[in-house]
Amino acid sequence: MQGPDNTGIREFLIEKVIKNYSGIFDQQTSERLTRIRREKVTVPVIYIATGTCGVIAGALQTLAAIRKFVLENKPESEIVETGCNGFCSNEPLVDVQLPGKTRLSFHNITADKVEDLLNSIFHHSIQGENVTGQYRFPGLEEWPNIRAIEQHPWFLHQRRHILKNAGIISPFSIEDYIARGGYKSLYKTVLNYPADKICEIVDQSELRGRGGGGFPTGKKWKLALDTAGDRKYLICNADESDPGAFIDRAIIESDPHRLIEGIAIASYAIGANNAIIYVRSDYEKPLSVLENAILQAKEFGFLGENIFGSGFKLTIRVKPGAGAFVCGEETALIASLEGSRGLPASKPPYPAEKGLFGEPTVVNNVETLANVPGILENGPSWFKSIGTKTSKGTKVFSVSGRSAHTGFFEVPMGISLSVMINQIAGGVKNEKALKAVQLGGPSGVCIPPKDMETLMDFESLEEIGARMGMGGLIILDETCCMVNLSKYYMEFLQNESCGKCIPCREGTRKMLDILEAIIRRPKEETSHETLERFKGVVQLENLARVIRDTSLCGLGQNAPNPVLSSLKWFREEFEEHIFDRRCAAGMCHDLRTFIIEVDMCNGCNVCQKKCPENAIIGSVKMPHFIIESRCTGCGICFDVCKFSAIYFK
Amino acid sequence: MVIQLMDHIFEKYSVRKPENLIPLLQEIQREKGCLTDEIIEKVSVFLNIPTNKIYGVATFYDQFRFRVRGQYHIQVCRGTSCYLCSSSYYLKEIEKVLKVKSGSVSRDRKFSLEIVSCMGGCSHSPVIRINDTFYSNIRPGEIAGIIKALKEKTV
Numbered sequence: 001m002q003g004p005d006n007t008g009i010r011e012f013l014i015e016k017v018i019k020n021y022s023g024i025f026d027q028q029t030s031e032r033l034t035r036i037r038r039e040k041v042t043v044p045v046i047y048i049a050t051g052t053c054g055v056i057a058g059a060l061q062t063l064a065a066i067r068k069f070v071l072e073n074k075p076e077s078e079i080v081e082t083g084c085n086g087f088c089s090n091e092p093l094v095d096v097q098l099p100g101k102t103r104l105s106f107h108n109i110t111a112d113k114v115e116d117l118l119n120s121i122f123h124h125s126i127q128g129e130n131v132t133g134q135y136r137f138p139g140l141e142e143w144p145n146i147r148a149i150e151q152h153p154w155f156l157h158q159r160r161h162i163l164k165n166a167g168i169i170s171p172f173s174i175e176d177y178i179a180r181g182g183y184k185s186l187y188k189t190v191l192n193y194p195a196d197k198i199c200e201i202v203d204q205s206e207l208r209g210r211g212g213g214g215f216p217t218g219k220k221w222k223l224a225l226d227t228a229g230d231r232k233y234l235i236c237n238a239d240e241s242d243p244g245a246f247i248d249r250a251i252i253e254s255d256p257h258r259l260i261e262g263i264a265i266a267s268y269a270i271g272a273n274n275a276i277i278y279v280r281s282d283y284e285k286p287l288s289v290l291e292n293a294i295l296q297a298k299e300f301g302f303l304g305e306n307i308f309g310s311g312f313k314l315t316i317r318v319k320p321g322a323g324a325f326v327c328g329e330e331t332a333l334i335a336s337l338e339g340s341r342g343l344p345a346s347k348p349p350y351p352a353e354k355g356l357f358g359e360p361t362v363v364n365n366v367e368t369l370a371n372v373p374g375i376l377e378n379g380p381s382w383f384k385s386i387g388t389k390t391s392k393g394t395k396v397f398s399v400s401g402r403s404a405h406t407g408f409f410e411v412p413m414g415i416s417l418s419v420m421i422n423q424i425a426g427g428v429k430n431e432k433a434l435k436a437v438q439l440g441g442p443s444g445v446c447i448p449p450k451d452m453e454t455l456m457d458f459e460s461l462e463e464i465g466a467r468m469g470m471g472g473l474i475i476l477d478e479t480c481c482m483v484n485l486s487k488y489y490m491e492f493l494q495n496e497s498c499g500k501c502i503p504c505r506e507g508t509r510k511m512l513d514i515l516e517a518i519i520r521r522p523k524e525e526t527s528h529e530t531l532e533r534f535k536g537v538v539q540l541e542n543l544a545r546v547i548r549d550t551s552l553c554g555l556g557q558n559a560p561n562p563v564l565s566s567l568k569w570f571r572e573e574f575e576e577h578i579f580d581r582r583c584a585a586g587m588c589h590d591l592r593t594f595i596i597e598v599d600m601c602n603g604c605n606v607c608q609k610k611c612p613e614n615a616i617i618g619s620v621k622m623p624h625f626i627i628e629s630r631c632t633g634c635g636i637c638f639d640v641c642k643f644s645a646i647y648f649k
Numbered sequence: 650m651v652i653q654l655m656d657h658i659f660e661k662y663s664v665r666k667p668e669n670l671i672p673l674l675q676e677i678q679r680e681k682g683c684l685t686d687e688i689i690e691k692v693s694v695f696l697n698i699p700t701n702k703i704y705g706v707a708t709f710y711d712q713f714r715f716r717v718r719g720q721y722h723i724q725v726c727r728g729t730s731c732y733l734c735s736s737s738y739y740l741k742e743i744e745k746v747l748k749v750k751s752g753s754v755s756r757d758r759k760f761s762l763e764i765v766s767c768m769g770g771c772s773h774s775p776v777i778r779i780n781d782t783f784y785s786n787i788r789p790g791e792i793a794g795i796i797k798a799l800k801e802k803t804v
Binding site for chain 1 (some may be wrong): 666667668669670671672674675702705706709710711712713727728729730732733765766767768769770771772773774776783785
């Protein structure tokens with residue numbers, strides 16, 4: 001795939017590129033490198049993002065259409081599958097690079113648009129729409145009137161280090177990664193530094209765990225290094241089960257070798273010869289990408305025995321998880337790897353002292369490890385120069401829900417929430433008003449619009465009672481019901497509670513009962529029954545506090561967060577549900593009251609026929625009427641009415 | 650018969666350690682479609698772990714199932730993003746068309762329905778997956794048509 005000079009590519013990359021400390025190459029080497037990096041190409045190259053998000057958007061159909069077009073018109077072209085560059089909502093993403101011209105990036109290229117697009121490009125003209133931008137490169141002719149890709153609002157505020165290669169290189173090619181500076185840090189590490197020096201460098205960089213806890217990574221490593229043990233383990237936690245967060249998946253799918261390099265350096269630093277990547281089992285694509293990356297790294301001698309002749313050996317195994325949210329907690333993850341139920345254990349002892357099979361074990365998140373090669377390459381002071389006083393470096397966030405654009409992006413720590421939402425994500429979809437931003441998954445909190453200027457770092461978030469978690473942002477607009485969302489999260493957590501400790505197992509069930517009572521429709525019940533149903537409401541906050549204070553692991557301790565924060569900022573909404581029995585957003589179906597607008601109804605009789613409760617009366621060609629006491633609020637009449645005569649309040 | 654066919658899987662896990670339990674069950678399930686009492690007993694003898702422990706593990710994790718999936722396995726995403734885009738509405742729609750509750754298999758074994766926590770396609774919600782095909786950004790009314798078409802399709 002690399003053109004005519006494919007021979008001896010491995011030796012070339014290892015001897016001339018990785019082992020070159022200075023980073024200054026002679027002309028012959030740098031020319032060959034630009035060809036491997038595809039910065040200058042001799043044949044047309046078409047790139048297509050085929051990550052999970054791309055496949056969901058129809059990238060495989062687009063790929064098939066591209067293959068067909070290329071075969072018929074430009075058989076010499078090269079087709080490269082890349083990972084997603086983060087602009088997920090506008091997939092399928094297609095890039096095209098012609099010899100001597102800059103690389104162009106397009107979005108929303110569904111299969112039917114392929115032919116027109118490629119035809120026009122090969123005739124050196126492009127239509128304005130669907131163009132994201134062009135990658136400028138010295139010595140290449142630029143396309144006229146097209147902005148650089150960094151100028152696109154989605155990319156403008158980003159600072160991409162972990163995602164540097166995302167969407168640009170092929171995740172299936174180790175050569176691509178090495179040509180862009182990969183595995184150099186590993187080489188430097190194993191040959192030049194003792195293990196404790198690496199721990200020190202990472203400690204100096206003030207890198208903090210990205211999985212939610214924010215524990216200083218260097219300190220964790222040092223603890224594991226200093227603990228005596230026969231076999232030490234490094235576990236990479238890729239059990240990303242927060243609904244609404246897909247950062248780990250994005251990193252693995254677009255740049256797997258960065259993670260492998262990070263794991264290798266971390267293993268060296270703690271003295272481990274065994275590393276395990278625990279991947280969520282639903283992540284089929286990341287699993288196959290990782291397996292392939294490990295094979296390639298082995299072939300190149302970056303894994304296995306005697307790495308770079310240093311005597312350091314390492315095996316990395318990929319273990320698919322079996323599907324349990326609680327296994328994102330490190331002690332539960334370890335229990336799962338030992339072959340038992342994924343139940344968390346009380347800490348201390350911390351896994352760094354006594355972890356997998358009783359040996360010192362470090363559990364790090366994917367993003368944490370993906371930061372490591374960069375720190376080693378550029379030095380801890382470089383890393384420290386990015387971010388705020390207490391939170392250094394960059395952070396990848398994923399954004400979904402009701403924003404104009406969704407996907408994932410990398411920004412320096414300390415950027416304000418409003419920049420991320422209004423500038424990068426393009427604000428709220430359909431120009432609705434922003435209601436809240438949910439950050440940190442089911443154990444995170446809702447941030448109200450008044451706190452939009454909050455800076456995104458560990459401390460500022462703590463001040464407003466929020467936590468960063470994995471970094472999954474969910475944008476909620478005015479049509480979202482906070483009570484319903486609280487119920488949704490509680491339902492999720494109740495389902496995923498492992499059942500080991502009582503506060504979490506029973507407490508979340510009780511809280512769910514209370515929330516369900518709030519959004520249930522008052523059917524034919526006496527006032528006493530209604531009172532009974534709402535008995536728990538006054539206890540909701542107390543109950544939440546007990547669960548938070550007495551649960552064993554993070555899942556339980558953080559379980560009441562969504563409810564508590566919604567109660568704090570959106571109390572009126574809860575009160576509206578309880579006292580007025582009304583859901584303004586219309587998400588709580590049971591509480592909807594449907595009314596037929598007499599002037600609009602022409603008596604077509606459709607709603608009456610469809611109503612499962614026989615709650616609609618009226619004769620043909622006469623305005624109909626809904627009997628409120630019979631109506632269950634299912635909304636079928638609302639859906640079937642062709643004359644917009646039915647509305648709800 | 651079933652047991653004989655499993656020998657090649659057991660061969661891979663020659664080290665009979667308890668930590669091999671989950672990978673072993675995963676691999677057997679991949680091949681057989683589901684776990685059965687017979688399989689659990691066999692694994693129990695092989696790894697020297699009591700069957701009740703194995704049932705304990707197998708029922709703890711969402712991935713393991715004791716019933717074969719239908720020919721068309723439908724997964725409805727219930728991540729936050731999909732939930733906001735009323736994925737529960739689509740779930741009800743599917744349940745209505747198929748007359749199958751989530752977590753079960755239709756009588757003719759053609760369809761099985763499952764709610765999954767998050768497929769990672771939050772940018773294209775709501776997401777529904779039927780075998781290996783993803784359906785994203787679905788509009789109301791669309792899904793019933795898709796499933797009816799599958800229903801009528803004979804193999």
